[in-house]
Amino acid sequence: MTDFWILLTGSLVAACCAILGVFLVLRKMALVGDAISHSVLPGIAIAFLLSGTRDSAFMLIGAAVLGLVTVFLIQLFHQSGVQSDASIGIVFTALFAVGVILISLNARQVDLDLDCVLYGEIAYTHWNTISLLGIDTIPKAVWMLGFTLLLITAVIFLFYKQFKLCAFDPALAAAVGIPVALFHYLLMGLVSMATVSSFESVGAILVVGMLIIPPATAYLLTEKLGVMIGLSVVTGIVSTFIGYYAAVVLDASIAGCMVTAALALFVLAFLFSPSQGVIARYVSRRKAALRHTAS
Amino acid sequence: MLNDFLAILRDPNAQWIMIGCMLLGLSSGMIGCFAYLRKQSLMGDTLAHAALPGICIAFMLTGAKSILLFMVGAGLAGIAATFGISWITRYSKLKSDAAMGIVLTGFFGIGIVLLTQIQHSGSGNQSGLDKFLFGQAASMIGSDVRTMLIVSLFLTLACWLLFKELKLVSFDPGFARGLGYPVVFLDQLLMFFMVIAVVIGIQAVGVVLVAALLITPAVSARYWTDRLGVMLVLAGVFGALSGAVGTLLSASAPNMPTGPLxxxxxxxxxxxxxxxxxxxxxxxxxxxxxxxxxxxxxERRAGAAPSREVRG
Known part of the structure; x- marks a missing residue:
């Protein structure tokens, strides 16, 4: 049963992140996802200090607010003349520092483990169950991630056309009257929600990995957005499974193995993708050269 | 309050830590200027995360915790990461941000796997290796500071001696190539300096925050001047100042980590x-x-007045 819950939690994280990551990679904002996943830390700490419980609803709200603050600050500094990557770096390190200080100051009361935030402990998820709707065997993380996944799917499904246009051509989207800024913040809010609902079980590292690597893998395999989202989710889930069993064999960190597995899948796609891969390109170049010499 | 600070300054242990943090701020601030001008600010973050597997492998192979060995391991891992990024951007349609994200998380994931392997293998002497994640300035001792002193002096001297070359490469690599400068070599050299700055930084402030020491002072300095020389000096001063303030504050209250401050x-x-x-x-x-x-x-009022007269 333990295996089942860990695999389910991992797959839910992978699905949430893989869907959102597609839009981040397409908008060339992969590192904004990285920044958000670090800078939600003070939001979680503040929500905890204010509410005094590890109630997930408060943490979700706190993290979502901080995620939006991050995006807003990055935008603000960028507009006042700082290069965009430097403004990302300034904002997330400063906010992460605030989070670490808040947690260290209240180390006695705060039952938050810094190590846990960074690389999580997915192996313990199945012990942390809560009773909801009369069912009490389902882990808390699965409830939260399931809810987040439902929300993400609903929002993306409802506004698919808008998100698609914003991802590929923000200028055109603005010209046809889509509130681009609103959808930008909506996406970022979803990213922060995905981060916080996974941080307790899998840690920031797996979130960032799943946000960037599976979508990038899918990006190399297809040119259709719908297919890309599907492939990205499948790649994420497959790397969850490979990672988990590798971790069991190697006796190492589960989250770390999942990211490593995702990286391995990316390398495979990078080399062997039928249309974009290094080898396919080499072969087609050779063929073209042969044809050239033959004619 | 002031007496508290003076008392801290007299404590030899705090002196070491403070000197270490200031040197660290100074050298990474200066290197960060070049990174910022080359639009590679987040490279520091990537290199810091990529250093983890290098450090772990260095430890696994030698079983020793020496900052010099870690530097070699992290340097090799950093070079591998740089190559990874340039391969991904050159041979696929992915852009540099995604490439950096992939390399950063992928290497860090491998690092975490290795780290847990080391911890589970139960070989003694591994305690404290995980301190690299968050850094622990308070555990710095005299020999660490001496290493940092040598490294910072080396970085400062290198920036000073190679100032003209690095300046040209940062502003106009094409022109530099035209003049016959070894641009690729200088590129790699700058990356190597960044790796060094990151590795000594990781020990003090940790993997996540070391990027800030490279980015923030350089960007701050950019607001005060348009001259690269002045910017380097200012960024160094800002970095050293933040190091000093961080150490003083963390020493004056219990439970306050130096790096984040x-x-x-x-x-x-x-x-x-x-x-x-x-x-x-x-x-x-x-x-x-x-x-x-x-x-x-x-102006408009001055210009508008006669026209109103005409109309009236």
Whole structure:
């Protein structure tokens, strides 16, 4: 049963992140996802200090607010003349520092483990169950991630056309009257929600990995957005499974193995993708050269 | 309050830590300037994360915790990461941000796997390896500071000696190539300097926050000057100042980590620069805007008056 819950939690994280990551990679904002996943830390700490419980609803709200603050600050500094990557770096390190200080100051009361935030402990998820709707065997993380996944799917499904246009051509989207800024913040809010609902079980590292690597893998395999989202989710889930069993064999960190597995899948796609891969390109170049010499 | 600080300054242990943090701020601030001008600010973050597997492998192979060996391991891992990024951007349609993200998380994931392997293998002497994640300035001792001193002096000297070359490569690599400079070599050299700065930084402030020491002082310095030489000096001073403030604050209260406080001090300096920088700061821009509007209105009034007379 333990295996089942860990695999389910991992797959839910992978699905949430893989869907959102597609839009981040397409908008060339992969590192904004990285920044958000670090800078939600003070939001979680503040929500905890204010509410005094590890109630997930408060943490979700706190993290979502901080995620939006991050995006807003990055935008603000960028507009006042700082290069965009430097403004990302300034904002997330400063906010992460605030989070670490808040947690260290209240180390006695705060039952938050810094190590846990960074690389999580997915192996313990199945012990942390809560009773909801009369069912009490389902882990808390699965409830939260399931809810987040439902929300993400609903929002993306409802506004698919808008998100698609914003991802590929923000200028055109603005010209046809889509509130681009609103959808930008909506996406970022979803990213922060995905981060916080996974941080307790899998840690920031797996979130960032799943946000960037599976979508990038899918990006190399297809040119259709719908297919890309599907492939990205499948790649994420497959790397969850490979990672988990590798971790069991190697006796190492589960989250770390999942990211490593995702990286391995990316390398495979990078080399062997039928249309974009290094080898396919080499072969087609050779063929073209042969044809050239033959004619 | 002041007496507290003076008492801290007299404590030899705190002196070491403070000197270490200041040197660290100084050298990474200077290197960060070149990174910022080359639009590679987040490279520091990537290199810091990529250093973890290098450090772990160095430890696994030798079983020793020496900062020099870690530097070699992290340096090799950093070089591998740089190659990874350039391969991904060259041979696929992915852009540099995604490439950096992939390499950063992928390497860090491998690092975490290795780290847990080391911890589970139960070989003694591994305790403290995980301190690299968050850094622990308080555990720095005399020999660490001496290593940092040598490394910082080396970095400062290298920046000074190679100033002209690095400046040209940062502003106009094409022109530098035309003049016959070894651009690729200088590129790699700069990356190597960044790796060194990151590795000594990781020990003090940890993997996540070390990027801030490279980015924040350099960006702050950019607000005060348009000259690269002045910018380097200012960034060094800002970095050293944040290191000093961070150490003092963390020593004056219990349970206060040095690294995050140093980063916050740097962020505070950045906010001040953002607001008060002459000509580029927000206040200066606002004043300039108001002045321009007043002049424009005055001009319009002067120009509009006769026309009204004509109409009347």
């Amino acid at each position: 140093t980063v916050l001090a740097a962020a505070l300096l950045f906010s001040i620069s953002l607001l008060a920088g002459p000509s580029k700061g927000l206040i200066a821009k606002r004043l300039q805007h108001l002045r321009a509007r007043r002049e424009h209105l005055a």
